[in-house]
Amino acid sequence: RNMFWRYNDRELPPFNTHPDVLERLASRKLSQNGWLYASSNAGLSHTHLANRQAFFRHKLVPRQLIDTNERSTRISLFDGKWEVSAPFGIAPVGINKIYHDQGELAVAKAAGELGLVYSLSTAGSFPIEDVGEANEEGRANRFKANENLDVDGEGSEGGNENSKKVPEAPRFFQLYMPHDDKLTLSLLKRAHESGFQACILTTDTSQLGWRHDDVATSNYAFYRGIGGELGFTDPVFQKRMAEAGVDPQKDAVKAASMWIDTIWHGRAWSWEKAVWAREKWQEIAGKDKLFLIKGIQSVNDAKKAADLGFEGVVVSNHAGRQVDGAVGSLDALESIVKAVGERRGFTVMFDSGVRGAADVMKALALGAKFVFIGRLWIWGLAIMGEEGVRHVLRSLLADFDILMNVMGVRSVDEIDASLLESGPRV
Ligand code: FNR
Numbered sequence: 001r002n003m004f005w006r007y008n009d010r011e012l013p014p015f016n017t018h019p020d021v022l023e024r025l026a027s028r029k030l031s032q033n034g035w036l037y038a039s040s041n042a043g044l045s046h047t048h049l050a051n052r053q054a055f056f057r058h059k060l061v062p063r064q065l066i067d068t069n070e071r072s073t074r075i076s077l078f079d080g081k082w083e084v085s086a087p088f089g090i091a092p093v094g095i096n097k098i099y100h101d102q103g104e105l106a107v108a109k110a111a112g113e114l115g116l117v118y119s120l121s122t123a124g125s126f127p128i129e130d131v132g133e134a135n136e137e138g139r140a141n142r143f144k145a146n147e148n149l150d151v152d153g154e155g156s157e158g159g160n161e162n163s164k165k166v167p168e169a170p171r172f173f174q175l176y177m178p179h180d181d182k183l184t185l186s187l188l189k190r191a192h193e194s195g196f197q198a199c200i201l202t203t204d205t206s207q208l209g210w211r212h213d214d215v216a217t218s219n220y221a222f223y224r225g226i227g228g229e230l231g232f233t234d235p236v237f238q239k240r241m242a243e244a245g246v247d248p249q250k251d252a253v254k255a256a257s258m259w260i261d262t263i264w265h266g267r268a269w270s271w272e273k274a275v276w277a278r279e280k281w282q283e284i285a286g287k288d289k290l291f292l293i294k295g296i297q298s299v300n301d302a303k304k305a306a307d308l309g310f311e312g313v314v315v316s317n318h319a320g321r322q323v324d325g326a327v328g329s330l331d332a333l334e335s336i337v338k339a340v341g342e343r344r345g346f347t348v349m350f351d352s353g354v355r356g357a358a359d360v361m362k363a364l365a366l367g368a369k370f371v372f373i374g375r376l377w378i379w380g381l382a383i384m385g386e387e388g389v390r391h392v393l394r395s396l397l398a399d400f401d402i403l404m405n406v407m408g409v410r411s412v413d414e415i416d417a418s419l420l421e422s423g424p425r426v
Contacts, residue, residue: 015383017395019355022379026099030382034098038378042209043324051320051353054328057423058362063408071410073401074167077117077370078290078311078347082197083167085115086397087412088360091351091372092174092200092294094123095227099382105134106386107377108171112138113145114393115166119200119372122176122187122263125226127233132194135171142166170197174294176263177201177277183262185280186236192285199281200314201274204295207266209322228252228259237262275308292349297327302336302348312347312369319352319374329353330363331425337367357399361407364415 015025027035041048073086090111096103104126111118112135120131138145146166173191177184188199208214231237232248232255241248241255248255278291293305294314305313315333317326329352341348350368354360360371373396380392409415 014387014391017392019376022376026379026382030099034382036213037098040211040214041320042211042322045320047317047324047326048320050328054330055353055359055362059421060358060361060407061419061421062406066408068405068408068410071404073397073404073412075412082170084117084169085166086400087364088371088373089117090119090377091374092119092121093374093378094121095125096381097125097226099378100385102385104131106381107389108135109138110386110390110393111135111169113142115142115169116393117169117172119172119174121174122230123227124230126229128190128194128230132171132196136195139168172196172198172200174200174202176205177269178262179265179267183234183236184277186234188281188284198290198292200292200294201277202294204318204322206268207264211321228256231259231262271304271308278310297332299335299339302340306340306343306346311345312349314349314351314372316351330366333363333368334366341367357396357403360400361403361415362420364412365417365420
């Protein structure tokens with residue numbers, strides 16, 4: 001018995017969610033392009049491996065004989081701004097249509113239903129507006145969708161009151177900032193009007209890293225006309241396409257390559273420009289709307305982000321897809337939390353390499369306030385569309401709830417360094 005797990009004696013789980021199995025099942029389902037785009041890492045995958053290795057040197061130390069009967073995976077985020085079902089949520093990932101026809105819509109809906117944070121990438125393969133709506137639909141359906149779940153761990157089943165406790169989680173828009181201010185403003189405006197409540201500026205990917213397995217195919221996927229929809233539906237970008245004589249209906253290849261060059265332009269930005277984007281976002285969306293920086297790996301950059309007034313950072317190396325040989329993200333997290341973890345009004349979040357609830361707990365124990373998940377749900381989407389994403393997310397929720405129980409942890413607040421025994425860096 002645990003919350004979020006509904007495949008007990010009534011229903012068999014549709015597939016095994018062990019990450020190795022997920023990867024194998026997804027590799028069989030996906031097109032060659034989809035598989036190579038999702039699975040490839042920068043260079044020799046050393047950073048991808050370093051991400052995993054960083055988890056192995058921290059061991060969890062379970063506590064015994066603690067009354068965990070009333071426990072909750074729920075947290076409040078950003079000093080009480082939002083309640084969410086769990087301290088983990090959906091990382092922004094581009095071109096979801098190459099994994100499944102339902103693409104971003106499926107992911108946004110499943111996250112909304114489960115009360116988990118959703119993030120949409122600028123490289124999304126559906127219009128911002130449609131993804132906002134899908135997330136809204138999921139939110140609206142969250143009581144009904146979870147009617148059979150035992151959301152507070154008390155064991156009641158079937159149409160119970162507990163399902164009403166699934167919170168309304170926020171949705172975030174991830175910005176790849178084009179060198180075209182009008183376009184940036186248009187994207188931010190669309191995101192705000194579609195109910196996206198925070199902006200995440202990704203700073204580590206002005207262009208895609210060198211990924212051997214993917215240098216030919218990711219662009220190819222775009223060229224097949226999948227992946228530029230978020231751009232093709234933008235009025236400012238439409239004007240640019242018209243001026244260049246490009247019709248995305250007739251010439252998907254040209255339109256897509258224009259969009260790729262616009263978001264992955266390979267040209268530098270600056271801290272000043274990031275501050276500008278934050279100001280603009282808050283002018284458009286409101287002073288209370290958060291602006292976060294994703295892709296931070298150095299202590300100095302984290303300090304800089306805090307000094308400049310950003311509301312938080314995502315410590316991330318983009319799943320090891322950008323700089324091969326870079327430090328494992330969890331190792332970077334430790335140093336960054338030491339430097340800025342206590343700053344008021346500043347939230348340190350984390351991603352890269354999380355493959356299960358134990359990894360989430362380790363990151364939280366090291367001081368992250370929230371964890372983003374990428375590849376796990378990508379595989380679920382590839383395997384079975386919306387149902388696949390839902391199954392992966394529910395399994396992770398169940399995994400986390402059970403882990404809290406067997407670790408002797410009642411609330412996420414109780415997760416701290418006292419639960420860890422850490423070995424030296426290798
Ligand atoms: C990503 N990531 C990413 N990040 C971002 O800011 N915008 C994007 O469009 C994408 N696209 C993307 C595609 C694919 C296929 C992957 C695997 C990753 C990075 C993502 O947000 C996150 O940082 C990592 O995926 C986290 O690591 P794990 O959980 O995948 O190990």
